[in-house]
Amino acid sequence: MSGSTAVLTQKTIDTVKATVPLLEMKGTEITSHFYSLLFSRCPQLLNIFNQTNQKKGRQPEALANSVIAAAKNIDQLGNILPVVKQIAHKHRSLGVKPEHYPIVGENLLAAMKEVLGDSATDDVLSAWEEAYNTIAEVFISVESEMYEESEQQYGGWAGFRPFHVKKKVEESDVITSFYLTPADGGALPDFEPGQYVTIKADVPGEKWLHLRQYSLSAAPGLDYFRISVNRETASGPFPDGVVSTYFHNELHEGDTIELTAPAGEFTLNHSERPVVLLSGGVGLTPLMSMFQVLVRNQNRPVTFIQTAQHVGRHAFHEYTKKSAEQLKFVNYFAAHDKVEGWAVTDSYVQKQGLIDADWLRPRVPGREAEYYFCGPLPFLKAMKRILLTELQIPEEQIHFEFFGPASDI
Template identity: 55%
Template sequence: MLNETTIQIIKSTVPVLEVHGTAITKRFYQMMFSSHPELLNIFNHANQKQGRQQTALANAVYAAAVNIDKLEAILPAVKQIAHKHRSLGVKAEHYPIVGQHLLAAIKDVLGDAATEEILQAWADAYGVIADAFIGIEAEMYVQSEQQEGGWADFRAFRVERKVKESDVITSFYLVPEDGRALAAFEPGQYVSVQVDIPGESNTHIRQYSLSAASGLPYYRISVKREDAADGRPAGKVSLYLHEQVQEGGILRLSAPAGSFTLDREDKRPVVLIGGGVGLTPMVSMLHTLAQTDPDRQVTFIHAAQNGKVHALRREVEELARANPQLSVHWCYTRPDGADRERGDYDREGYIDLPWLQSAIPAADASFYFCGPVPFMKAVNRMLKTWGAADADLHYEFFGPAAQLEQAAE
């Protein structure tokens, strides 16, 4: 527990974190990786280069400072981050390293303004927050390893099948190399894939949503090929998976993780909205609902540029034909001539609220959505405008954790 003096000192630094938070976290990562280059085997290099990881950490530090006297308010965010840490292999021994360099970065950026009193207060606060993460993650490691079919750290999987789903998305069907059982997972969860890319000095880890239902003899991930575009570099891991990993190849996976999961107790209508490769957790949820809750009304909406990049369409339509409680709607932002000739989509252009209302029976439903950040910002705004309750809006970012309102800023 923190004493009142420490709490007040931490709260007094909130305005400083608003201005200098990202500068502090940027300097933190520079200092930490310089002293501990082995940690580059855990962190996503692309998120580092694009500044996404620095921003996510700045947001987390800011939230901790604002809520330092009621840390239970940020417990859902702590659990979400803890899931990612467990899947990446973050361990208790990493936290003192982080604390040391975070305090050093605060001192480096703020200079004389970071008094000994402020640094000691943040050291005390960091200790409390780190202990919370360590405790939660320790429980997750035990649960992951001791569940039926579970395992610790990373496990070798063989690519049983590699299926091209669209011009940009390919599915990988993965079976355990040791032939042992597979752990069950909740629809919406992901696995971390660890790869050694020829010519790279560090291993790379990426997280991919599981795109099939649990209970099958394989895991399936459906990966978008991230080519260089608009000044953004190509995705090293996605290109490696698409171009170099073939059937029979070996990938190392962590056990399934993630807090973006389907609430199976809620029997109200459920709406699944995916944009681009964000359809992957939506498809897992759709399969699960069709198998386990055949009386629940489900609306499945997917937005893609056109038919060439639209993955898993036939699979979803087959589910809808076999399950009358499922309704499916396609939105193509830039349909090509073949799409228009077939007329096999429901909306051209971006999703807007009137069209969304025409596709969804009522706002009193449970909503799950995933896709590019601008897409999720728009969906979140429309659903709130319609009157959907915050508690009914569930979403997942592909990348460092953030809030949609913060992403908008």
Template identity: 50%
Template sequence: MLNKKTVEIIKSTVPVLEEHGEAITTRFYETMFQNHPELLNIFNHANQKQGKQQRALAGTVYAAAKYIDSLEAIMPVVTQIAHKHRSLGIKPEHYPIVGKYLLFAIKDVLKDAATDDIIEAWGEAYNVIADAFISLEAEMYDQAEKQTGGWDGFRSFIVSKKVIESEVITSFYLRPKDNGPIASFEPGQYISVKLEIAGEEFTHIRQYSLSDVSHKDYYRISVKREDGLETPDGKVSNFLHQEMAEGDTINISAPAGDFILDTRKQSPVVLLSGGVGLTPMVSMLKTAAALQPERAVTFIHAAANGKVHALKNEVKALSEQTKFKSFVFYDSPTEEDRLANAFDVEGYVTEEWLEQNTDIAQAEFFFCGPVPFMKAINRSLKNLGVADERIHYEFFGPKGELEG
């Protein structure tokens, strides 16, 4: 437990740290990677270059510091991060390294303003926050390993099938190399993929949502090839598309994540996706169709056009066999799409459309897609009075802001 004086120091210095947040975290990562280059095997280099991860970690440390005497208040945030840490293989021994360079960076940026008392108080607060993560992650590691078909860290799988789903999205069917059972998962969860690319100094880890249902003898991921226009091409997605072939080995973590459809509930569900954001939604849709055929499910997918619309036939076939509602939005349909009646609505998903076509008063809303899509959906749902408890979303990258 932190004493009263320490808590006062922390709370009164949070605004100062927030003000210098970016400078502190930039300095923190610089010095940490200089001294522990092995950590570059775990961190996403593209996120680093864009500052996304810096903002996410800094934001969380300050948010946690504000609640330092009542950390239970931010447990949902801690849980979401802990899932990701567990899938990445973050261990207790990593925490003191982060703590050391974070304190060093605070001192280095704030200079004399960071007195010994302040540094000491932040050291203590960091340990309290780190302990909250470490104990939760310990439970998650335990659960991941002990469940039927579970494992610790990364396990080798074979790409048993590679299926082109659209011009930009390809699915990979993964079966365990050891032929053993595989852990079940909740619809919406993801795995981490760890790649060793020949000639590259570091490994690369990325998350991919499981796009099929649980309880099969394989996992399926569906990956969008990220073309860089002015930036380098996405490292892992391009490798998977271009180099990873059927029969090749891929190392993956056990399923993780708290963006899940609770199949014990009966409330209506609206699944909204933009582009590759459909992967967790397809898993949720197929699971609901199998386990809860009476549940009211609305599946709304937005894509540019038919060329990039993945898993189209799979969703269509399901919509013919079950009674869920499906709506396809194209914002730039091709002539072929028009002739084939391949979409229901031309343009974007709007607030008015949601009001008229979904159960705003009762449904649970799940969404995932490009950040502008997520912001627009979030704004619409808020404007329509949907309570926060009924709004669930997943970022395909470090969690960012949806407001504004």
């Protein structure tokens, strides 16, 4: 990828980098206008994009961050390769194809021109068109390899594949697991613990299809996939989650849904270091897959720290507790915002309130471990700050996953 800038002239590089201050001021305004243009001109793309993320402003903000990062690194695009791979996994999972890129480029440039006005000179637009096409070529190349690998692996497939809901299990007041088996009776591919699948939901009464990405919450190598879905309830001006409500209320055992093959970069590495898993709420789902693999392999000490609002929101507690009781290499601790009910007398629930460095430090192996954490944005920010600045964990041993479009933590 680092060599892909060879086709860019120095004038293009300088012009794009010079737009960084403008983009930092007006980036989200540009990307919000971009999505408005895109969907008005190509409404069929509403079948791909998450409309909830659009309404909450997450997708425009995430795209703005990506555009700014590209502008800052246009002379060294290799610097953003990890982000490219992360986004490419999502694109492959959603079914983004090469023919989508010219449509996106045309509307992104139109949005820049309309929002920036006189600042969007012909030189600026020409430079950004050249830069966009170069970056698009990189994405198309990376995604092409991912599509090929996904289809050609044992049990793999292209596009969406129908699955039956074999079993539906309530894990907490808000989280329900769905055990999914291929409708064609064929094999399942292996996957890396921590990966996700994209589900296609045709919700009654909704004009467009809804695609959602859910982490696989069970270990690979089984005869089913498992996803554990959090019921998204109304918050402020935003109503109950369309897809999660449909899953909880309308999707039953024996029903059929379609999904794409597993994808994602947030995966358990193969070092021999001890592992620490830190989850906030439903962020435990990819970590549960990792935990099951660690329990099965019994080759690395593991500490699982789960946080939840209260007992009604705490999923998989009994399973994790039983594993810790039976296996010497497993440690388990939990923290609740409000300790009540069975948690009052449960020795594994050891804290009320937010995790802090003083509570965490004696419960983890320190700098010798690999740390994986997942949860809502405030949880991610807190964990990264504690691990980096207070526990002095090397950054290369810290791994985290966003649910939804990536933000800057």
